[in-house]
Amino acid sequence: MTNSIADLDMADVMLLVGSNTTTAHPVIAMGLNKAMKRGMRMIVADPRRTTLARKSDIHLQIRPGTDVALLKALMRVIIDEGLEDEDFIRERTEGYDGLLESLDEMSLEQAAAICGVPSDAIKEAARLYATAGRASVVYCLGVTQHSHGTDNVRCIANLAMLTGKIGRPGTGVNPLRGANNVQGCCDMGALPDLFPGYQKVGLDGTMENFEQAWGMELNSEPGLTVTEMIDAANNGDMKAMYIMGENPVLSDPDATKVVAGLKNLDFLVVQDIFLTETAALADVVLPGATFAEKNGTFTNTERRVQRVHKAIEPVGGARPDWQIIRDVANAMGAGWTYESPKDIFNEMRQVVWQYSGIRYGRIERGGIQWPCPKDSHPGTTILHEEVFACGKGKMAAVDFIESDELPDEAYPFILNTGRAFMHFHTGSMTRRSKGLNALQESAYIEISPRDAESLNVKEGDMLKVASRRGEIEAAAVITDRSAAGSVFIPFHFAEAAANILTNSARDPVSKIPELKVCAVKVEKA
Numbered sequence: 470m471t472n473s474i475a476d477l478d479m480a481d482v483m484l485l486v487g488s489n490t491t492t493a494h495p496v497i498a499m500g501l502n503k504a505m506k507r508g509m510r511m512i513v514a515d516p517r518r519t520t521l522a523r524k525s526d527i528h529l530q531i532r533p534g535t536d537v538a539l540l541k542a543l544m545r546v547i548i549d550e551g552l553e554d555e556d557f558i559r560e561r562t563e564g565y566d567g568l569l570e571s572l573d574e575m576s577l578e579q580a581a582a583i584c585g586v587p588s589d590a591i592k593e594a595a596r597l598y599a600t601a602g603r604a605s606v607v608y609c610l611g612v613t614q615h616s617h618g619t620d621n622v623r624c625i626a627n628l629a630m631l632t633g634k635i636g637r638p639g640t641g642v643n644p645l646r647g648a649n650n651v652q653g654c655c656d657m658g659a660l661p662d663l664f665p666g667y668q669k670v671g672l673d674g675t676m677e678n679f680e681q682a683w684g685m686e687l688n689s690e691p692g693l694t695v696t697e698m699i700d701a702a703n704n705g706d707m708k709a710m711y712i713m714g715e716n717p718v719l720s721d722p723d724a725t726k727v728v729a730g731l732k733n734l735d736f737l738v739v740q741d742i743f744l745t746e747t748a749a750l751a752d753v754v755l756p757g758a759t760f761a762e763k764n765g766t767f768t769n770t771e772r773r774v775q776r777v778h779k780a781i782e783p784v785g786g787a788r789p790d791w792q793i794i795r796d797v798a799n800a801m802g803a804g805w806t807y808e809s810p811k812d813i814f815n816e817m818r819q820v821v822w823q824y825s826g827i828r829y830g831r832i833e834r835g836g837i838q839w840p841c842p843k844d845s846h847p848g849t850t851i852l853h854e855e856v857f858a859c860g861k862g863k864m865a866a867v868d869f870i871e872s873d874e875l876p877d878e879a880y881p882f883i884l885n886t887g888r889a890f891m892h893f894h895t896g897s898m899t900r901r902s903k904g905l906n907a908l909q910e911s912a913y914i915e916i917s918p919r920d921a922e923s924l925n926v927k928e929g930d931m932l933k934v935a936s937r938r939g940e941i942e943a944a945a946v947i948t949d950r951s952a953a954g955s956v957f958i959p960f961h962f963a964e965a966a967a968n969i970l971t972n973s974a975r976d977p978v979s980k981i982p983e984l985k986v987c988a989v990k991v992e993k994a
Contacts, residue, residue, distance in 0.1 A: 483510070485513045512598060552596065552599035552600060562861055606634075616982075653774075716747045724966050724968045
């Protein structure tokens, strides 16, 4: 996030794109509801009529996968009506001419037809966002989990820079992270092409710095993403895999291919707190400790580094993840001497400049937001206040590209996947809770009243949903949350795993798979 969670309350207008915040980030959603009560205007761009979409001033119910067309249309209106921030564009950005040229790809009317949203609604939203004194964009996985997700994010950044809505309180581009400490994992280099601190693998200076810090020669070739690893496992090019705190059998697209790839490995290690569907396939399972059983730090969605204190001793044979990894590495000859999470954190401070000024003593209460380059620095609540980290903001020309797989005669519906309010991720924790299961026990398929009528489906009827990759069955929930021609399935439920159906097509830049759009057929089971 460029801004802070508390800062969202300062916006006059909020543009919420591809985020069912009430379900996926309920604490943040409470803040947004309070802000709306005190007068903040809300624009929601989402294929579903989510809770916040129902409460919003404008709901742009786009056809799944058409975010780029919508965002370009908003920018087209802003420029045509002279609502852009000329001073900000001139002083703080580059690439504006290329952006202007790319906006000529389609007219407002053409974009509206692609999105399935009335052009008057797009105009109203563009004016509301552009003329607000403070306007913020918030987005989540509904923006990134597409075969053109990078283009979606580029368009959001273009929109913020075009209107000067960045670098100030109540503005900014604010992605909500999908799981706890995802931000921290990325900060620490858990990405195939980046070292800790987002330093690029392969660059001469970067390689030398990390080789000196770690006292070893490093591979200068970027690694593989998760879905690329599954491809390599299926092809026989990857022989072994070590999975920690992840359940790709349920969370990754085309689950049948995922299972086949994992079974094709010579050796699979899974380190987790429960025996997940993925761990059940492992040759070795290493029991990790839960958050309540270990010390350390988490970094949350607003870049806030926070202390975690052990509440109980690890149960059974569980051990903190850092101890397991240290001992495995040392059994392979690493010679690591870490004795505590603090030892590891002190190394983090040496190699990640954004963390340099963050010490354990400074984050006992409340935490500190990076970048914090020195001990006297208070942390950074708002990024890009005076200048962008890269100098001038890079406006990018973006072309509209359809999703990889669209409905046709054989598979006439669009499937969208996401979360249910009572469960989290693959359900490996929440589905062990009797209380949460009592509130949401099993999988379901959202279908519109019009489609239910055409299929002669009643509430609770069992439906079969099939894609080119597999099929599942679950009970029908008839609701106007999903538009006609589309269905929604939460992905938490192993007995009706939505990701058996989804498409593993990837964004060419981020390599994130297209979990939010695929073609399916629906019939009574």
